[in-house]
Amino acid sequence: MADICPDRATLELLELSAKMGARFSYREASEVLATFLPGQKASRFTTLRHRTLAVGKRIETTERHQHWHETLDYQNRKQLELDMSDDPASEFVFNVDTAHIPLVRHEFGPTFEAVVGHCGSGARSSSPGPVFAFEGTRPKELKAVATPALKRQGYADRGTITVISDGEECLKRLSGMLPQPVMHILDWFYIAMKIQPLAQLAATAPEALASLGESIERIKWRLWNGQAGRALSLMKELRRDLREQEMVSIWERRTDKSLETLQTYIRRNTGSVVNYGTRYRSGARIATSPAEATVNRLVAKRFIKKQQMR
Known part of the structure; x- marks a missing residue:
């Protein structure tokens, strides 16, 4: 245990506490580290916080670098398509939304824009898929995150790809970055x-x-x-x-x-206005409700609030 990096161990302890539903402060995490790693406790809990954020930044940079170098076949797939028009499960759906998240816990303080989304099956009864989120709306970043998410869902040059968003121009660009053909749907x-x-x-x-x-x-x-x-x-x-x-x-x-x-x-x-009635009756998604719920959770975490709106 003595060879474990203190700030990396802190990050793992904080992640474990989040999964267990607990809420560790940096001061409490510092005390836990002192128990498991004697003699390596930070002199101040603010030092521990800076170390944790620095480790998270390095991990995020490494993952972004890996995403940028992952490739996906962008050839025209029309000749590979199967006739699965009535099967929502054959559809890969991106539910994407943007959120303005405060940099500090002040109601009228500065904010930064983040893109939050899910990539999963098109059936409403199925899981929306794992969440992905990143800061900003840069096209390169959007493509670097979206294409590996599609690949992890089992995309292999077959199936329908659909993007559902609120119509923001930065999110509509996602349709042109994915393997074609792609359909964009305006959130009902x-x-x-x-x-x-x-x-x-x-x-x-x-x-x-x-x-x-x-x-x-x-x-x-x-x-x-x-x-x-x-x-x-x-x-x-x-x-x-x-x-x-x-x-x-x-x-x-x-x-x-x-x-x-x-x-x-x-x-x-x-x-982007489609026949929502037909999609709804077939069990397909017509709204970005999974992404909306994730955005609400992110903003709630940032504000540490219990109510849905603020």
Whole structure:
């Protein structure tokens, strides 16, 4: 035991404590090290913290270097594809999301952007796969992490590859970095979240626009069935009807603003709107809920908070 590197042993002890559900502080870890490694206790627990972070940084750099040198066959796979259109288990799905994580524990302090995701089977009933996360949205980093994750899931030039995200440009680039063909899907949860304010406004619509609620339901139905073009046409008609009103009220301005937000979002991601109803009935994934849950856990760990939102 005397030959074990103290900072490496600390890292392993902290990892073990996390798996067991315990929560070690650096001061407690220092005392545990003094028990197992007599005479090698750090004079201050801050020294132990710096050593632990330095070891973690070296391990992270080594793993990143290995990922950058792992290769995956990027040849066109159309001639290798099998007919498995109705089998969600044959689909490899990337659930990816971004998070702005505070550098320090202050509500309005500086933050850094991180990409969090899962790579696993396309079936909703199956495991979303192991999590991967890294700082920043650099394309080289995204490719270096995503391709080995796909390989570890058993990808061998066969099967469908799908990327599900909230439509951010940095995440949509992932589709072009993976073996082709790849399909990008806009997360249905984000579409529904932009429709919800319109449904609430429709409940208080004036008599002249009493049919707004039915129109919002028609927009939702068209998007659910992959008819992005028809949904955009209906949104355009609704916005025109709002502008033709003689008296423009605050309610009409809010409704027009919400319609504009949804219209812009769908227009920018028209090619990523699919038939969600068909995918849902077949048991396939339509949202990035696994990645969202992981992001919530990461932010909760950072804030050491119990509630979901802050």
